[in-house]
Amino acid sequence: MLETRNLSKSFGAIQVTRNVSLKLERGERRVILGPNGAGKTTLFNLLVGELTPDAGSVHLAGEDVTALPVAKRARRGLSRSYQKNTLFDGLTVEQNLGLAAALYTGHATRLWSDSLAKPEVREIVAEVAEQVNLMPHLHARVSEVSYGVRRQLEVGVALATRPLVLLMDEPTSGVGPEMSKGFHDLLNNLPRDLTLLIIEHDMDLAFDVADTITVLNYGEVVFDGLPEEARGSKLLKEIYLGSWEDA
Numbered sequence: 001m002l003e004t005r006n007l008s009k010s011f012g013a014i015q016v017t018r019n020v021s022l023k024l025e026r027g028e029r030r031v032i033l034g035p036n037g038a039g040k041t042t043l044f045n046l047l048v049g050e051l052t053p054d055a056g057s058v059h060l061a062g063e064d065v066t067a068l069p070v071a072k073r074a075r076r077g078l079s080r081s082y083q084k085n086t087l088f089d090g091l092t093v094e095q096n097l098g099l100a101a102a103l104y105t106g107h108a109t110r111l112w113s114d115s116l117a118k119p120e121v122r123e124i125v126a127e128v129a130e131q132v133n134l135m136p137h138l139h140a141r142v143s144e145v146s147y148g149v150r151r152q153l154e155v156g157v158a159l160a161t162r163p164l165v166l167l168m169d170e171p172t173s174g175v176g177p178e179m180s181k182g183f184h185d186l187l188n189n190l191p192r193d194l195t196l197l198i199i200e201h202d203m204d205l206a207f208d209v210a211d212t213i214t215v216l217n218y219g220e221v222v223f224d225g226l227p228e229e230a231r232g233s234k235l236l237k238e239i240y241l242g243s244w245e246d247a
């Protein structure tokens with residue numbers, strides 16, 4: 001469903017992505033681990049098209065999308081859940097989902113209340129709100145909801161574009177341990193045919209959610225395999241020093 005072949009990227013003299021080849025099957029949930037500066041965010045930027053690789057290619061659903069800009073990749077089903085300023089604080093949770101759905105379905109009109117009334121838009125909003133547990137918060141203004149609910153809504157906004165592949169950059173960062181567990185459940189309950197690629201520092205999440213784990217170190221894939229293999233890996237213990245033991 002999503003594949004990279006020998007992807008490389010340098011900033012000046014520093015090579016941040018080194019020959020990265022990944023292959024995610026449809027419905028696979030892959031977590032990307034790696035220490036600070038390992039090149040995880042850069043890899044995401046290359047995948048979504050915010051950065052152009054120096055070498056290598058990106059393939060989505062069997063097609064080479066390396067030359068396509070961000071918006072075109074998004075239309076083909078590659079969606080990214082952002083942690084930053086993608087929500088409209090003055091609008092309700094429902095309206096935020098509705099706007100994303102309206103843009104996706106081509107129902108966005110100048111009068112947004114008209115867009116939200118379209119049956120196709122309403123259907124997506126209801127489906128997504130259920131998927132990310134936002135039903136109790138639909139009529140709350142975003143400025144009034146908790147941090148955890150905002151994070152759920154960010155995932156919801158991404159899902160409202162009905163993606164094939166969803167990329168998430170540390171979806172539980174800043175969420176306390178209690179809510180973090182709820183978030184893991186939420187991710188585990190997403191539709192099984194949705195392909196997920198998640199950058200994560202939290203190894204509990206990696207082991208709770210991942211079908212497979214990729215570890216980057218200095219821009220290079222140093223591990224690609226099953227979570228239980230990752231747990232036993234001496235190399236990963238060295239990379240993570242003591243923190244691996246806590247997982």
Ligand SMILES: Nc1ncnc2c1ncn2[C@@H]1O[C@H](COP(=O)(O)OP(=O)(O)OP(=O)(O)O)[C@@H](O)[C@H]1O
Pocket residue numbers: 011016034035036037038039040041042043
């Ligand atoms: N636009 C840029 N120009 C120059 N250097 C950059 C740029 N973007 C990233 N880097 C450098 O590339 C390296 C990898 O950064 P990246 O953000 O991809 O790592 P990361 O694994 O996501 O780290 P973190 O876990 O801290 O977010 C870092 O050394 C960073 O300083």
